[in-house]
Amino acid sequence: MTFSGGTVELHGHRGARGLRPENTLPGLAHALTLGVDAIEFDVGLTADDVVVLNHDQVLSPVNVSDTAPVRPGDPQFPYVGKALRELTLAQIRTVDAGVRRPAADDDPFALTQLPLPGTPLPTLAEVCALLSAAPEVRPAVELKTDPGWSDSEVTRFTAAVAEVLEAFGLTGRSRLLAFDWRVLVEARRYAPDAGRVALVERVTTVPGTPWLAGLDHADPAGAALDVGATALSPEMALATPDLVERAQGLALPVAVWTLNEPADMTRYVGYGVDAIVTDYPDRLRAVLSEHGLPVPTPWPGTMPVPN
Template sequence: MTFTGEAVELHGHRGARGLRPENTLPGFAHALALGVHALEFDVGLTADDVVVLSHDQVLSPLTTADTGPVRPGDPLFPYVGRPLRDLTLAQVRTVDAGTRRPQHDDDPFALTQLPIPGTPLPTLAEVCALLSAVPGVHLAVELKTDPDWPDTEITRFTAAVAEVLEAFGVTARSRLLAFDWRVLVEARRYAPDAGRVALIDRRTTVPGTLWFAGQPHTDPAGAALDIGATALSPEWALAGPSLVESAQRLALPVAVWTVNEPDDMTRYLAYGVDAIVTDYPDRLRLVLQAHGLPVPDPWLKTTLPVPN
């Protein structure tokens, strides 16, 4: 699948991280109520092979807090700070993901995000169930891995994600995102109808990079095309006019992340990007409208299974 090509797409980053708790169902419902073309979120795999939402490979003390062990005397408790891969779904379900807990008072998201205490981390299946009721909105699913993972784990993880998407019939409107481009290779095998988005940032585009699955770092757009990507998604600092032009010459749409200030949004519109990923969908909607560009319809139907 490709981007729509009809407008600059508005992608809600981790739902709407600047407005609601990230990677949660209430956050997604709020983003949908505002109106987005796609929801971007992160997934990992539990010890019992359930795909759940989490930006980090460990349960982060910034976004999660322990509430109690799943059973008395559980030797793995407390769970926050432990690798997701070491915890079962039942253990992950006990943590509260509804309140941001920054270490510093100037955390921008803590200043603008509405806490929703008691919110759990959802499974990918629950997100798919939510979005199955919202036709037209795309799923941008980032698989969180590292280059030191064995190939077998990359395959296992990608196949598990693909299985959930297929079970809910949303594969064709999904895009699998990864910094570790081995995921894109496996996505071509396990979810051929889904988009494959090559993520890049200043950390992964260095000489000798291990993130590009053996592809050269000097031409990220060309390397992404060669690996089988259907889109390129650069960090904002890399998304200059030359990179945008080189990718689009190869018919690779460009989705820049993460852009939160209206002036920067306007600048990337001038560069001709195909999508902007933002923590503040409300801000980007205003910018798009100010430039006479269409915005996605809000989803206001009462059939959404979670409150916004």
């Protein structure tokens, strides 16, 4: 996997979460029209083995709401609060993902995100169809698992994601991301041409952590290299200049997340990171331009987005 040498890549987080509903086709399309190098989104697996977009493994009342059961008297309704793996695609299709309903009134995304009522959660196949029209943009697909998953479940999920990417000819330009590094091991097997991005945050890099596929938490960059990652993606609190230098010294590009304030963006541009993940691609574009760095070309026109 290559990043753009001598530049800072702009990665839209969950599409453009600060501006449009997260992990939805309209949200991803908006990021494309703003101009991004890569577009990050989260996927899970339904009970009938369909890969769908959603951040949490459980349908959260923050970003989705129930409408009606898929059939009268469905004993699993309401669906919000249930795990994706317990629900079929037909059931998940009924939820509305277009309006953020946070628990707190000061939720920053609710204050800046344009509501789009009636927007469903898309499948990975639908997203691939959208991104096929934007060949310069790299899909950054985060597979949502945790150490409680069995090895066989991780394998099944990773293989399902790889199959969809391959069907659309997107494997070679995609990056597969995971906190559960077993996914990266399986990605090397099922999607060897895709990038493999080792995600780390403070809770996954503690002594005895079950997240890093049994590798040493004390050296995240070295462990990422050992597991076969092609890039390291730490949360902002972990992305110290020393970690950036260590990773890049191992030829691992560093993509730091999630930076939404211009001051933080400027600081990490100074650290020399390879990519910045943001909920506000418009803000990062402005910061990069102020520093004389190139910005990705916006996708022209209006992207066709099925609802």
